[in-house]
Amino acid sequence: MSPSKTSNKSNIDSYKAREFNLSGLTGISDETLEMHFKLYEGYVKETNNLTEKISEFIKDAKVDQEEMPAYSELTRRLGFEYNGMVLHEYYFDNLKSGGGPGDPGKTAQFAKAAESSFGSYEIWKADFVSVGKMRGVGWAVCNQNPVNGRISNHWITLHETGNIAGFDPILVMDVWEHAYLLDYKPAERPKYIEAFFANIDWTTVEKRLRKGKGASGA
Numbered sequence: 001m002s003p004s005k006t007s008n009k010s011n012i013d014s015y016k017a018r019e020f021n022l023s024g025l026t027g028i029s030d031e032t033l034e035m036h037f038k039l040y041e042g043y044v045k046e047t048n049n050l051t052e053k054i055s056e057f058i059k060d061a062k063v064d065q066e067e068m069p070a071y072s073e074l075t076r077r078l079g080f081e082y083n084g085m086v087l088h089e090y091y092f093d094n095l096k097s098g099g100g101p102g103d104p105g106k107t108a109q110f111a112k113a114a115e116s117s118f119g120s121y122e123i124w125k126a127d128f129v130s131v132g133k134m135r136g137v138g139w140a141v142c143n144q145n146p147v148n149g150r151i152s153n154h155w156i157t158l159h160e161t162g163n164i165a166g167f168d169p170i171l172v173m174d175v176w177e178h179a180y181l182l183d184y185k186p187a188e189r190p191k192y193i194e195a196f197f198a199n200i201d202w203t204t205v206e207k208r209l210r211k212g213k214g215a216s217g218a
Helices: 030-058 065-093 109-118 121-132 186-198 202-208
Strands: 004-007 013-016 138-144 151-157 168-174
Touching (some): 121 138, 121 151, 121 186
Antiparallel strands (some): 004 013
């Protein structure tokens, strides 16, 4: 999955914010979504801005020593903004307007993957929910190892720290306070997580799974 691209005046591919029709989610208000979409659009805009600024530094195919401090700061910021953009798209994509089934069926591919990797879907869910309840702001992400098909849950601090190299995001939950503060008190994050599960689009989650891989091994 990648964001939509357009062309900018520098002939460098730029990203265009996507639109998501999620009005009517269970336990997550339209007001929260409106605020969240605007925040996401900010990440898209800043990703484009930083990409253009970096392209100016490297247009002569070199970065002078005196340019390194500014170049380095822009590049580090790009990782934060870029991941903020992409993770939000995964998050919005794995939600379903009108509410989902809550949990996948026992015969669903995701349930089978959870059972292979954790022993049961219930154990996987307990782990994922616990990751989401961790103190601090960040993301709870269920990833799949493309080599052996094994799924595992991870905490991503901010947007860029904690991403597992080469792994595929299968289910992404935003647990920054902006994702729920209009609907729940800061201490009520568990209620937001319940609402998140009530709106998961398991069809999208299933499509992200790589099928035909074994689930054993590290």
